[in-house]
Amino acid sequence: MSETSPDYQFAHHTLDRFVYGDLRQAAIVNVGRYFNTDLYTGARFERLDGGGDRADVAHQFTAADLTAVRCLGTDIKPVSAIAILETHANRLSALLRRIPHTPIYEAPKSEIDPASAAGTLASMLLSDDFPHLGRMTATKLLARKRPHLLPCYDIVVARVLGKPRDITHCLHSWFHTDPERAKSLASIRDDIGGISDISLLRVLDAAVWMHGYEDTVETVA
Template sequence: MTETPDYQFAHHTLDRFVYGDLRQAAVINVGRYFNTDLYPGGRFERLDGGGDRPEVQHQFTASDLTAVRCLGTDIKPVSAIALLETHAGRLSALLRRIPHMPLYEAPLSEINASSSAGTLASMLLSDDFPHLGRMTATKLLARKRPHLLPVYDIVVGRVLGKPQNITHCLHSWFHSDPERAKSLASMRDEIPGVADISLLRVLDAAIWTHGYEDTVEAAS
């Protein structure tokens, strides 16, 4: 698989975190993100045992909504009710068809628009879930399948040049060079206390903390 031109800037930036000049800072920042109380988002994947644990892996729960709040996003009551009650059966049916596998091993067919993950993402953006929005949808999906589906927000988008589809962007990044997943795993191994965190979230935390610190510095 070749790198899509639209994602060349994003891929180059991702390489900087994993191989290049931003790697050492990423190791420090990710450790601080997950191992201190400075960032509520550090609890997103772990809160209440995780959103992908066996007893809740096929349904959205109140804990998932709270986890999304840890990333700075509030879900309005009308959408919360739709997630937890009104459309819970339809959502659960789709979640059952989304595999638990890392993005760097997943075929494109598991994340494209016609896949169960793509169908669920489109459903969350429908009128059945008012005011939810694309970024909130990615957070909900990442909570349920943290190894396959990435978080996306404004800060990450700004750092990566606003890729059109973050999941496809990362999929093509991983699959165009298998060494990238190995190097990212090696980076995670350098960080104490994050062995249970998915590679996608380690990468997301590295990108987000870098972008957030730049924002804070610019504002000061």
């Protein structure tokens, strides 16, 4: 897929509003509220139990990873939890060992393509070996293990961004077509303070999610 695919034009324009445009200040306020208060359990997703990418657990899924996904409001059914933690643990770990920790804005596209270890692992998690898991839950599991390379995705973010068909490729092309985007996003993280341990991908995810969530709350109200 071309880096300038029209499928992603709306998403890229919307993301630019958060880092350059009219939604930047709201993003600073909202992301700060998300991570620096006790209002959102999702704030613990990367940090729970020291993080899913720390050296001693980076190449295996753990019970803490499944709990971290629950912090984002997503439950993993017991049959899939057993498959992840026990039945297919060795197969999953073998692929995790091949996935780098490179930030998405530095990684070549080959690291996220379908034939890559990340792409293969994503496909595996969507197979019949992991019943009822679902694409968005799979992205959260992968984001827990490689938070700098692989993004979370859920229905709120999908709605705000116009439902890009592949969120990882969408964000990879967004970062790589303008290196200043990563720098601007990093400056948002610096302006917020207290979240230097949070990946830029997760900062962006929280900004988009909070915007979409607040709109949903206001609409319902």
